[in-house]
Amino acid sequence: MRIPEPAMSEVIQMALGLAQRGFRGRITAIAVQPGTSDLPTGELERRLLELGFTEGASVEILHEGLFGRDPIAVRINDATVAIRRREAMAILVS
């Protein structure tokens, strides 16, 4: 999947993996870039989808770890999921 350049899209899009604690937004796309994960192609995308990271879902970063502010605890709709920033790079939000 192609990620639109921030300048080209009307709303600013960023990776959830770069967001600060307290960030609130909506998922615009699940786009796994090469090197985001050691998993086989398509596997990370499906795992994220199975944990409820689908387009349109609302997300909020509730907590982060002490070292490297990693991992992060993400509120997604009405559930909370812990995930490393590395994998969260595949979740695009606005």
Added chain:
Amino acid sequence: MSVLSPSEPLHFALIGTPNSGKTALFNALTGSRQKVANYPGVTVERKSGLLQTPGGRSVNLIDLPGTYSLRARSPDEEVTRDFVLGRFKSETAPDLLLCVADSTNLRLALRLVLELKRVGRPLLLVLNMIDIARRRGIDIDLDILSAELGVPVITAAAVRRGGTDDLMRRLDELAAAADAVRTGATWQAPTPAELRAAQREADRIIAAAVKMPAKPDTLTTRLDAVLLHPVAGLVILLALLFVMFQAVFSWAQPLMDLINDGFGALGALAHSTLPGGLLQSFVENGVISGVGSVIVFLPQILILFLFILLLEDLGYMARAAFLMDRIMGGAGLHGRAFIPLLSSFACAIPGIMATRVIDNPRDRLTTILVAPLMTCSARIPVYTLIISAFIPNRTIWGFASLQGVVMFGLYAAGILSALGVSALAKFLFWRESPTPPFMLELPDYKLPRPRSVLTGVYTRAKMFLHRAGTTIFSMMVLIWFLASFPRPPAGATGPDIDYSLAAWIGHALEPVLAPIGFNWQINVALIPGMAAREVAVAALGTVYAIEGGKENASQIGQALLQHWSLPTALAVLAWYIFAPQCASTLAVIKRETGSWRWMAVTFAYMLALAYVAAFATYHVAVALGAG
């Protein structure tokens, strides 16, 4: 298709996402009539139990490992998939699937239900924890939900008394339906597009059937503000671990002493009632002390699992893994590995059993491999004996006792080597395979229910006694045999063990162990020391012909001081940090990994480390002029 006669038991399976309260429901439905085993060929736990419907049909209920999808990603999930699809040759395909969902968190569960519909087996959605959902003001319209999903829906509150009555009443009806013709399975692994579509459909159904309260429950959020705080969270976690360690380490001690004394008294009774000779020795040293050496671990295992199950049911375990992920991850370990490793300071056996909290099989295996390197309590008698005999009791750096520093060094060496070995194992065995991502749902906090926790503790205890007991016991008998045969010749003057196979092995090992400074007496003591590390203390007493065993440690220390050089003593200490000197641990590793291979790997690498460490220690000490 098979038509079952009403007398045959039906096979129902519980399936659901992690944290759906599936196991609590299983406990509530089957009580203590549970059997825990492994699926053939894999290390996945197979939990089954029997229950009677009100109409008198007996049902064999299987608790499948939690999963978000039938698309299997781990051995646990493969078991779930193959079982549900009826692909297991050794298992009867389920007549009915009970999909368990947490009523307060339906989103992922409903997507799973939509996927399960394609399996073509009778399906029922159980809305568990309905009591909590109602209390929070979540309003679920069961009729709409059932109509939209095309699946019957029933509510349950597994942890409440009477919370499963509705479900039990419906079981007969369901049993009749289960005999009906099944549709063919059309399931195949969903593509990302199908997953998206299914989740959209699930979200649409939730919007139609579920009304969320205007004011959401914020208890979990408020607790997490403290418990997941980057600094305070870690401090609280460490405090919790400290209490747990204390409990396993010291609260269990009186009970363990009691068990020890009990078996000691039983042994003495056998000693005095049976005529002297082989039978007496077998009953006293083989059977009674063999069984005793297994049962003595029971208090630690009970306390440890009580803590683990309480924290798990509370929802804290996932948080602990979150807090520890980065710290443990540096050594290639999973965030959840710290509880098993911490417990291993008391004893590696409950520690290895506790690795069941790690769901990724690779992470679990690494943890099992390094758990025996943690300094367990059985090493303490050996350490204190040698330290008090050889290390001068003086103060260094103005404040620290040299003996204490040596003791601390031994503990630190254990921890550092465990971290090193796990990093190495990752490099050696799993370099090619991908690092599993850390993705974990953090469930809402829930008060644990005593009944469910106690059932869990009881099941663990039974499993430990059953499974480890048989293997450990047979090893004990073998060790007794080695230390007792052949019998000493008439008129022999030395202790019996000098004439046994153990002594023969001790002498045979001399060329191998002499380079690390061990004499044959040490080699002989190592063999009964395989039963449990602390037994080596008593065995050293025996080979140096001192009566009284552990109680006479200071006298044994004097004997050692006469017979050993300082480098030898230091080499024995280095040896004991690493040596796989515990048959019970090896037996449990075999049981938990389901393979001789990993037991052999553990034995070999620990032996190699022990030899190298003792060799280096001995020669460095000699070179420094300590000999």
